[in-house]
Amino acid sequence: MKPFSPETSSRLTFQTGVRQTLLDITEPVADKIRRRGFQQGVVHLFVKHTTCVLTIIENADPDVVQDLLRRLETLVPRHDHEDRHQEGNSSAHLKSSLLGSSLLVPVQNGKLVLGTWQGLFLAEFDGPRTRTIELTFLPCS
Numbered sequence: 001m002k003p004f005s006p007e008t009s010s011r012l013t014f015q016t017g018v019r020q021t022l023l024d025i026t027e028p029v030a031d032k033i034r035r036r037g038f039q040q041g042v043v044h045l046f047v048k049h050t051t052c053v054l055t056i057i058e059n060a061d062p063d064v065v066q067d068l069l070r071r072l073e074t075l076v077p078r079h080d081h082e083d084r085h086q087e088g089n090s091s092a093h094l095k096s097s098l099l100g101s102s103l104l105v106p107v108q109n110g111k112l113v114l115g116t117w118q119g120l121f122l123a124e125f126d127g128p129r130t131r132t133i134e135l136t137f138l139p140c141s
């Protein structure tokens with residue numbers, strides 16, 4: 001077992017390929033934890049962007065992801081002609097604010113503590129874009 005590194009942060013970068021998508025980032029995050037030798041505590045994930053977010057949702061059936069995107073479109077439809085924001089992506093900003101920019105996930109024995117069907121996702125609502133996630137490792141003794 002490697003000791004906890006005094007460096008407590010790291011980054012992951014992803015490229016999204018379409019306007020709206022959810023990327024399963026569970027394995028890349030788990031890999032960062034393994035490589036760091038982080039054993040016990042919580043990992044905080046944060047995106048510094050305004051049209052993408054982090055969320056936890058079922059990762060077993062890909063239809064769940066598609067249903068989330070479809071229902072968010074129903075909840076916050078893209079009516080760019082009605083919005084005042086000149087960039088034309090207010091619906092993407094609104095969807096992002098509904099889901100939130102960060103996650104806090106426990107880590108035990110070097111592994112993410114997730115339910116059987118839970119996966120960590122980066123959701124993009126105005127891609128394609130390059131997105132960076134800031135990770136902060138918070139040890140618990």
Ligand code: ZN
Nearest residue numbers: 085087089090
């Ligand atoms: Zn905008």
